[in-house]
Amino acid sequence: MAVEVEVQWRRVSDDPTGIEALAAVLDERERERAARRSNPARYVVAHALLRTCAGDALGVRPSSVEFVRTCATCGSHRHGKPTLVGTDLSVSLSYAGSLAVVALSWDGEVGVDVEEVDETDFEGFNAVTLDESEAPALEGLSGPELRCARALVWARKESVLKATGHGLVVDPRQVVVSGPAEAASLVAWHGEHPLAGPVQLADLDLADRTHVAAVAVLADEPAAVRVVTA
Numbered sequence: 357m358a359v360e361v362e363v364q365w366r367r368v369s370d371d372p373t374g375i376e377a378l379a380a381v382l383d384e385r386e387r388e389r390a391a392r393r394s395n396p397a398r399y400v401v402a403h404a405l406l407r408t409c410a411g412d413a414l415g416v417r418p419s420s421v422e423f424v425r426t427c428a429t430c431g432s433h434r435h436g437k438p439t440l441v442g443t444d445l446s447v448s449l450s451y452a453g454s455l456a457v458v459a460l461s462w463d464g465e466v467g468v469d470v471e472e473v474d475e476t477d478f479e480g481f482n483a484v485t486l487d488e489s490e491a492p493a494l495e496g497l498s499g500p501e502l503r504c505a506r507a508l509v510w511a512r513k514e515s516v517l518k519a520t521g522h523g524l525v526v527d528p529r530q531v532v533v534s535g536p537a538e539a540a541s542l543v544a545w546h547g548e549h550p551l552a553g554p555v556q557l558a559d560l561d562l563a564d565r566t567h568v569a570a571v572a573v574l575a576d577e578p579a580a581v582r583v584v585t586a
């Protein structure tokens with residue numbers, strides 16, 4: 357039986373109208389964190405979306421959802437993956453460029469990542485991101501095609517690292533994913549912390565050519581991903 361993952365995404369507008377209403381569902385600490393960001397609106401849209409989706413799934417008001425952040429590396433609750441108190445619902449959140457994306461699953465730990473294509477590409481990308489077995493799949497690509505391919509590979513890797521909760525403490529070169537022209541999958545994990553079990557990986561179609569996104573779920577069975585937008 358497929359494991360179910362729901363993904364919701366929103367566009368972050370440059371128009372600040374409505375941001376205050378969204379910020380009203382955040383808690384005090386989130387509002388403070390938003391104010392410190394270079395792009396507060398993006399933070400507010402993303403966290404309001406997370407609270408709304410989690411609230412809907414749990415049958416409570418968005419403002420009543422209780423999160424704890426837990427770092428898989430040091431155990432601190434001051435940073436790390438957001439987890440929900442008193443429930444098995446797993447959530448993950450990502451925002452970049454003009455998009456905010458949230459993933460939820462009752463069936464396994466989820467990780468989602470969205471990347472703005474033009475921001476992910478940089479000089480030396482292959483050396484810091486790819487295992488040597490991954491490089492051939494990007495050979496021969498150039499221009500926008502190469503930028504999209506790199507962004508997609510990066511989103512796949514980061515979504516796995518957000519599902520496990522390690523984030524970039526694990527070197528992305530140790531997370532070997534399928535080539536950009538192939539269906540998304542985790543090919544190998546060379547991280548020193550062992551993986552708890554199989555990882556299901558999927559690319560997300562967000563109907564936006566300037567961003568790419570992927571979702572991972574720690575589960576034995578293939579994922580059925582439902583993408584919803586406003």
Ligand SMILES: CC(C)(COP(=O)(O)OP(=O)(O)OC[C@H]1O[C@@H](n2cnc3c(N)ncnc32)[C@H](O)[C@@H]1OP(=O)(O)O)[C@@H](O)C(=O)NCCC(=O)NCCS
Nearest residue numbers: 429430436437438449450451469517518521522523524525
């Ligand atoms: C997780 C991480 C890859 C996200 O980076 P990013 O691409 O800049 O940001 P995204 O928009 O995709 O995701 C941000 C969200 O991921 C979530 N997140 C943070 N750390 C996470 C982790 N370890 N695992 C899963 N999700 C995490 C948070 O919800 C965060 O949003 P917030 O900061 O607004 O609360 C990066 O922050 C990271 O590697 N953090 C780990 C750092 C760490 O653990 N250091 C060691 C401390 S001992």
